[in-house]
Structure formats: structure tokens, C-alpha cells
Amino acid sequence: MKKYYVNKNAQSNGDHEVHTADCYYLPNVENRKYLGEFTSCSSAVLESKKTYRQSNGCKTCSLGCHTS
Numbered sequence: 001m002k003k004y005y006v007n008k009n010a011q012s013n014g015d016h017e018v019h020t021a022d023c024y025y026l027p028n029v030e031n032r033k034y035l036g037e038f039t040s041c042s043s044a045v046l047e048s049k050k051t052y053r054q055s056n057g058c059k060t061c062s063l064g065c066h067t068s
Helices: 041-048
Strands: 001-006 016-020 032-038 055-057
Touching: 001 041, 001 055, 016 041, 032 041
Parallel strands: 016 055
Antiparallel strands: 001 016, 001 032
């Protein structure tokens, strides 16, 4: 299981990106919300959507959940 976070700040397209704790692009502490530990990025994105309807997996650490 991995720890997942979501960026509180939306990207220019409105997406809030979901990242693993070890991602190179993990936002600063003040700009991220802890989602919990999950076995897959899809579960983490679903959790993120409870707060940010427009959530997406990071292209680097959660590629399987990243949509264009």
C-alpha cells in the first residue's frame, strides 16, 4: 500500500492531481491533502473526488489513473 495526497491547487485545466508520497512532483505540505493509504491509484482518485470532483492521477507516479 502507498500513501496518497492530492494537490489542493488545481492545474490550469481544473484538475487536482493525485500523487504518491514518494513522487517527484508531490506538492509542498501546505498545498496538499492526505488521502490515505491505498493499494491502487484508482482508489486514491475516488477518495480525492469526494473533495475535488475534478481529480486526476499524476502522469509520473499514478500513470494508470492519468487521463488527458
